[in-house]
Amino acid sequence: MLLREIRLQNFRNYEKAELCFKPGLTLIRGANGQGKSNLLEAIYSLCFAGSFRQVRDEEMVRFGSSFYYLCGNLLSNELSYQMEVGYAALQKRKVVKVNGNIEKRGKFNRVFPVVFFVPEDLEIVRRGPEERRRFLDRELCQLSSAYAADLNAYRRALLQKNRLLREQRHSPALRELLSPWNRQLVKYGSRIIAYRNQIIQRWAEKAGQNYRVLFRYGHKLEIIYHCSLAYGRLGGEPAADAAQLAELMSREIKARESEERARGYALVGPHRDDLFFFLDRREARKFASHGQQRGIVIALKAAQVQYYGETMEKPLFMIDDIFSELDEERRRQCLLLFEAAAQVLMTVTGENKETELYLPGREAASLYIVQSGTVKEAKLN
Amino acid sequence: MLFSPALNRLAEAFRRLPGIGPKTALRLVYHVLSMEESAVQEMARALVEARRRVRECASCRNLTEEENCPICRDPRRDPSSLCVVQEPRDVPVIEKSGAFRGRYFVLHGALSPVEGRGPAELKIPLLLQILSRGEVKEMIIATNPTVEGDATAYYLAEKARPLGVKVMRIGFGLPVGGDLEYADELTLKRALEARREML
Numbered sequence: 001m002l003l004r005e006i007r008l009q010n011f012r013n014y015e016k017a018e019l020c021f022k023p024g025l026t027l028i029r030g031a032n033g034q035g036k037s038n039l040l041e042a043i044y045s046l047c048f049a050g051s052f053r054q055v056r057d058e059e060m061v062r063f064g065s066s067f068y069y070l071c072g073n074l075l076s077n078e079l080s081y082q083m084e085v086g087y088a089a090l091q092k093r094k095v096v097k098v099n100g101n102i103e104k105r106g107k108f109n110r111v112f113p114v115v116f117f118v119p120e121d122l123e124i125v126r127r128g129p130e131e132r133r134r135f136l137d138r139e140l141c142q143l144s145s146a147y148a149a150d151l152n153a154y155r156r157a158l159l160q161k162n163r164l165l166r167e168q169r170h171s172p173a174l175r176e177l178l179s180p181w182n183r184q185l186v187k188y189g190s191r192i193i194a195y196r197n198q199i200i201q202r203w204a205e206k207a208g209q210n211y212r213v214l215f216r217y218g219h220k221l222e223i224i225y226h227c228s229l230a231y232g233r234l235g236g237e238p239a240a241d242a243a244q245l246a247e248l249m250s251r252e253i254k255a256r257e258s259e260e261r262a263r264g265y266a267l268v269g270p271h272r273d274d275l276f277f278f279l280d281r282r283e284a285r286k287f288a289s290h291g292q293q294r295g296i297v298i299a300l301k302a303a304q305v306q307y308y309g310e311t312m313e314k315p316l317f318m319i320d321d322i323f324s325e326l327d328e329e330r331r332r333q334c335l336l337l338f339e340a341a342a343q344v345l346m347t348v349t350g351e352n353k354e355t356e357l358y359l360p361g362r363e364a365a366s367l368y369i370v371q372s373g374t375v376k377e378a379k380l381n
Numbered sequence: 382m383l384f385s386p387a388l389n390r391l392a393e394a395f396r397r398l399p400g401i402g403p404k405t406a407l408r409l410v411y412h413v414l415s416m417e418e419s420a421v422q423e424m425a426r427a428l429v430e431a432r433r434r435v436r437e438c439a440s441c442r443n444l445t446e447e448e449n450c451p452i453c454r455d456p457r458r459d460p461s462s463l464c465v466v467q468e469p470r471d472v473p474v475i476e477k478s479g480a481f482r483g484r485y486f487v488l489h490g491a492l493s494p495v496e497g498r499g500p501a502e503l504k505i506p507l508l509l510q511i512l513s514r515g516e517v518k519e520m521i522i523a524t525n526p527t528v529e530g531d532a533t534a535y536y537l538a539e540k541a542r543p544l545g546v547k548v549m550r551i552g553f554g555l556p557v558g559g560d561l562e563y564a565d566e567l568t569l570k571r572a573l574e575a576r577r578e579m580l
Contacts, residue, residue: 149566157528
């Protein structure tokens with residue numbers, strides 16, 4: 001996918017801005033607080049307009065104005081899409097147009113292959129399982145609308161079951177009502193686990209290789225999908241299909257029935273799963289340095305980029321502030337990984353050694369300089 | 382703001398209807414003012430009468446003005462086949478198809494613990510009582526294909542099977558006369574899951 005141009009009006013700190021992009025690497029340079037990240041956010045909002053990805057529209061309207069408007073042109077699978085997003089703050093009304101046609105909200109479910117790295121993504125490694133599940137679900141929903149539908153149904157059934165589990169503690173008669181919800185949880189949950197397992201295995205392979213590129217004499221990175229069902233881990237083993245998983249999950253629910261009743265919430269299912277990151281078999285959350293943790297997330301994001309490239313089309317890769325905590329060599333190696341993207345948009349602060357920033361084998365990078373809400377194209381020298 | 386308390390009250394009353402916001406309510410208020418008084422009275426009577434006369438059929442819970450609804454009283458309907466639907470509005474839809482000649486049971490909702498709807502609220506005990514009389518041989522569950530509708534179907538199936546009733550779930554799939562390409566992915570997925578061998 002290629003983003004060719006974007007125009008912003010009253011978006012965050014931009015009154016008006018217009019940018020054109022080429023394939024390959026584009027650097028967006030500026031000091032802190034000038035609006036680099038806002039630019040990437042605008043692109044993100046445009047690409048995911050009308051999709052299930054939630055964006056907080058009110059916050060994006062420039063201070064003192066009543067609306068924002070974004071429009072841009074992108075090319076996906078050799079077709080061009082003229083995207084427009086407008087949001088009126090007072091009416092709380094959002095209009096999405098694709099090629100001039102108004103899309104009913106949520107109806108435009110063409111999802112463009114975009115991978116976005118933001119500093120908060122480091123929490124995937126550093127923080128708890130909830131962040132990891134959120135990351136996982138967000139990215140998998142983008143890959144598969146069937147996954148998104150299963151996840152929705154699963155969450156609904158889980159909500160209902162948890163309500164019953166809470167209330168049965170003082171009215172035991174409710175217990176007989178649990179089984180229809182369990183059946184639904186098993187049906188949707190097993191499909192969710194199977195898909196997670198399948199994709200994570202593909203990501204993990206690639207991320208392991210990517211980590212080797214970043215840290216040439218470094219540790220071995222393993223990413224393992226930890227499924228709360230009986231056997232604990234699924235990674236490495238031949239992919240269990242949804243039917244087997246359903247069987248397993250159904251047995252596990254039965255086995256832990258009394259425990260669930262006592263605790264008052266559901267203990268079995270993909271909502272309890274986790275993703276483990278190991279460096280040489282030691283858990284990265286506890287033992288890896290900040291630089292290494294950053295390396296892990298970069299390796300994972302690059303794996304997503306590569307996966308898109310292999311299964312759909314080469315994606316747009318947006319990278320916000322990736323270089324802090326990385327040394328010179330890591331930065332250079334990093335750029336090697338981005339080759340799998342059709343286009344890379346990257347924010348940078350300083351001016352150090354930017355002349356070295358080339359995507360190998362491609363034309364030289366372009367550069368935009370951002371200063372308090374204005375953007376200027378410049379030459380790299 | 383309206384300067385008449387009576388109009389304010391009317392606007393507020395309209396707003397209790399589904400899909401009516403403050404602006405639509407005002408438009409309706411002004412329209413009512415422009416109507417003949419007799420027409421307004423007719424309308425008011427129709428509202429009250431409908432509310433007063435219509436009740437649930439004692440055997441199927443469909444809406445009716447008598448003790449039993451016309452379908453339950455019709456001797457030509459097949460008493461061995463029972464179709465369970467979620468809402469009263471589902472009955473005329475199935476009736477229009479002309480493909481079902483049995484009787485109905487209307488749940489008035491689906492199981493939903495978060496909304497406080499359990500089997501008692503849906504009068505499932507009454508349904509089970511009907512089934513245990515032995516007249517019904519086949520029950521077709523036509524609740525909506527949502528998480529709650531499916532859960533209700535599972536629950537009913539579990540309860541009905543020990544009573545010796547054959548439990549069927551209504552089929553889900555492609556709209557007839559439509560092109561495959563226009564079906565949404567979820568419908569197609571469900572249609573593929575419910576594929577049948579051709580005989």
